[in-house]
Amino acid sequence: MPVLSAFEVVGLWEQGQNRHPVDRALLLLGAFQPNESYEQLADWTVGQRDAAILKLRMATFGVLFNAYIDCPTCKERLEFSFDGRTFQLSNDFEDLAIEIDGWRFRLPTTRDLAQIANERDLDIGMQRLLDLCCLQDESQTKLEWSAAMVQLIEARMEEVDPRANIGLDLACEACGHTWQSAFDICGFFWEEIEVRAKRLLHEVHVLASAYGWSEREVLTLSDQRRNFYLEMVS
Ligand SMILES: [Zn+2]
Known part of the structure; x- marks a missing residue:
């Protein structure tokens, strides 16, 4: 199972930040399946693609998803989390x-x-x-x-192909409204990558300033070592 390293997270964010969400989804899929060209990956069905990206996200950031949404009836903000394994589906190709x-x-x-x-x-x-x-x-x-x-x-x-439409069953505690909302795994994962990439670059700045290490040296440290040195510096 491919897992995005800190170095890859920053690289993906850099490549995708000015791209259309459809292209970002292909970038993410390319990280999951590096042996296939973008031309080939563009022909994966949306369901097959989203199942693969869900797997990549869980391997990289864990199975728990923390999200929020505003209730469409009373506008109250609803914070919720769910386990992505509930939706874990095969990313095999089926000629449907x-x-x-x-x-x-x-x-x-x-x-x-x-x-x-x-x-x-x-x-x-x-x-x-x-x-x-x-x-x-x-x-x-x-x-x-x-x-x-x-x-x-x-x-x-x-x-x-239900893989292309991951639906979340939601219930508002404030007004009792229940509804189903489509979960956009590509957009969700991209936002997380953006937040992580910016944090990693900030950490590069702190550690490069303190120790004179290169960007690559800081990004190839394990999370444990990087966090340890960050504690030492602060
Ligand atoms: Zn409500």
Whole structure:
């Protein structure tokens, strides 16, 4: 199981900080599967990708996730944590396709998401996504999918590959409202990487100033040693 080292955390953050979230997800996947090119990884389905990134996150930062969300009804902030192993799913590739009313669709990949990333209108984006995933030759010409058909296809895709839609069951203690919220593993993990990378660079600054060590020397220390020296310095 790949684990991100301190050096890799800083490197990933540096490469991804100005990129679109879709590209960041590919960067994370590349860290999980370094033997495949980005071109190959872009063809992993979203479910396969998210299952892999969940594994990488748990191997690197542990199985516990601490998060918060504002209640959609009373706006009270809800802090909660969960064990990622609840959602731990296989990242094996399954050649899944769905069929509705004689139309066949493959499941969306990161390459598909990248193609619609700049589409601001959600409905148009979804139409384009379904065009890309439609396996019939007719998909060469633009098709109009009805709202009901879009809903059906989405629901069937979720059913066939639940890995692409990690849902959290939430309950607000203040007002009793219960709802389900989609958990974006890529965005969540990226925010953690950003926080960790900045902290590591601060630690480099402190230890390089005190001992004259290089950035690489500080980042390749184990967490235990780095923390020990940081205590000595402060
Ligand atoms: Zn509430």
